[in-house]
Amino acid sequence: MNQKNKLAFLFLFIASLTFAQLHTYEYKRRIEQPTDSWHKINLKPEMYKHLNQRLSDMRIYGVSKTDTTQVPFLMHSSASKKVNRDLAFELINQTKNEDGIFFTFKLEDAQVINKIHLDFIETNFDWKIQLDASNDQKEWYTLLDDYRITSIKNKQVTYQYSQLHFESSEYQYYRVLVKNIDKAELDRARLRRFEVEKGENISYPSTITKKETTNSNESLVFAEMDNTARISRVLINIKSNFDYYRPFKLEYLADSVKLDDGYRYQYATLVTGVLDSSSDNTYTFPATTCKKMRLNIYNGNNEPLYVDSFNVSGFRDYLLARFTKEADFFLAYGKENDQLPSYDIEKFKDNIPEELTSLSLGEEILIIPNQPMVEENGLFENKLWLWILMIVAIVIMGGFTLKMLRSES
Template identity: 20%
Template sequence: MEIQIKNRKAMRKLLIIVISLLITDSLFGQGYQWQAEVEKNDSSGFYKVDLNPSIVSKLNSQFYDIRIKDEKGTAIPYFLEKEPFSVTKRVFKEYQIIEKIKWRNGATVLVVENQHKDTINNIQLQIKNFDVRKRLELAGSDDYKNWYTIKENYTFRVADGQHTTSEVKSLNFPYTDYKYYRIVIYDWFSLPINVMKIGYYDSYKEEGKFTKLEHSTIERFDSVKTKETYIKVNFQEKPYFDKLVIKADEPTYYYRNAKICIQRKDKKGKTHYDVIDYITLNSNSDFTSYFSDFKYEDFYIIIENEDNPPLEKVSIEAYQLNRYLITHLELAKKYKLVFSNEEIQVRPNYDITHFKNKIRDDIPLLTTDNISTIRYKEKKKKTTSTLWMWSAIGVVALLLAYMSYKMISEMEKDK
């Protein structure tokens, strides 16, 4: 009897091992499921490959499972870049020097015109390198006759541009909007310094570039009982959107509290709505909410109507911040992207990631085309799985026969 129990335990262990092998085979060997052709490049160099939403939505949540390959199937090093929501940029705007004279006391006078009367708080002077002490003052005028002081006793002690023959010096002051600015540089005890350009730095905010997501479906239900509108938004794949815009055309004036939720059911089958964000919809403007790679394929917008009629003609738009694959491509070679691979869970380790700041921002942009499934991968997977399955069944059958024989033999001995 004891031997029979041991044999049964051994059979259980064997079955567990075989099942584990079958499960392992179903999990691994998947390979890349999709591919897309990369637009032909016209020279060797660095390029941005645009990853449109149809590609991004097929990647895993870390965006690790994508590669770019050449005609021979060799993987090319790359790194991914995503547009920021916004970035503050500075641009140098040069003024025309309308007068440059020398006063009798030895001072150099420079007058520039702020043609559009922009409001500014700085003037930049590009000056040839020097190593002397200079005192400056700044005045402003709207009619070129009456001058008003802005700031006095600026001091420049040295201009030493790193690895260049000039340096930009700043005159900072409170915001003003004069049409003319007069800069006086006192040269009492030395020759004048060489002012090459005069201008100012203007700062502005540049919004990131978005792409609208397509192929979403919207269902709605107005509940009289709860006085709420339930709007279900469904995407066929993970949307990874960064911006959500909600619009309603009717009524003319409205102000409604709402929430963005994920639906789930508990063990008893009861439906719950987990709130991701509380929002307010009103007729003054379209509602815009920002996320970071929102991954849920299905979500709900629940609008509290109170005693008001439900909103009509509600539209919902989702947008992804643009993503790019940055890589170095060779002329006269064809490239393609392969992506969506369950086996890949870690970021590829390429040297190029250490040199991101060496690559210009204005490199050419390439698009992708002809997104298609990789058919041969599926065929290979099916054949391999079939062989494993029949082999495992054969092994189990043989072992069961052997174990049965052993058990019968032991039982005969016990008799």
């Protein structure tokens, strides 16, 4: 067999292994055909009961007549995000007088900013800054005064703090005065707006199923959501008409084991804190998949509280996927100990378009081992072909190994 044929069989062997990996997952959903390179895929809430806590057991596969390949994606959620937005500007003036050195920046128009980052050629300094703003360069308003910026660079220490933080303001011109110095060379500046983009919350109905008080005056309140959900926020509604301040622990049912005398339940902590009559008793925690919860309230010597209900919510999870080939695409999931995938696109997040079209997911299908992903006459539809390819590839690779051993001998 010549070298070209050997490489062809080796390629088919690798393709068959990728196909086999797909069938190690429990479920699949067909993905709507992409119309662009990048798309957004919203996860369906009913998928969470089949996913592990890290959401690491998901893969997108593209299946064609000749091969099966993975599609790279990134996990995102609709949680609130902290964003630094760089604004376009120009340095229109750089002057000097007995007060120091002035740098004047002009925005394209009056925009809200709250940060200015300054990079100087100098590496060792300890300067005081005055920041003024104006819309006409005639009447100036002071935003910062005697604001300290520092840079130290030597063999032992490298440190720099040269960001100006101030209350959000909306002007077209900003003037930075570096006080009482003769020389300051500005290498680069950035005018920014720091803001928090509000996320999208999804509410999940829940019902209190049982309440009890232990001998140690600890209140236990059990609640259950209609469906397994991914939650990150809970509001505990207390209807007691007196002041209170009670430590608590909120847990979720993580596992259960059936024993001869019944079930043994294992709970894991969602959040701990204090229920306080002067607050709204809303608490956040890392996103967690669960259905049943247990609230532990430590009453001490006090009258137990009346817990009326829980308002439970979480964020929407979605994938940002890049498609480069034509194929039939599937989202495979459900593999408890699977690791998070690693893709190159993680290093190039800035290249992902901001506006993406969403692709819908089809109905959930149980994956049956050795069942073809696409119901078409393809190379992998016949299980006999798979076995033949794998056996031939193993024989070829075994031959390569023997040849290498003989040449070493």
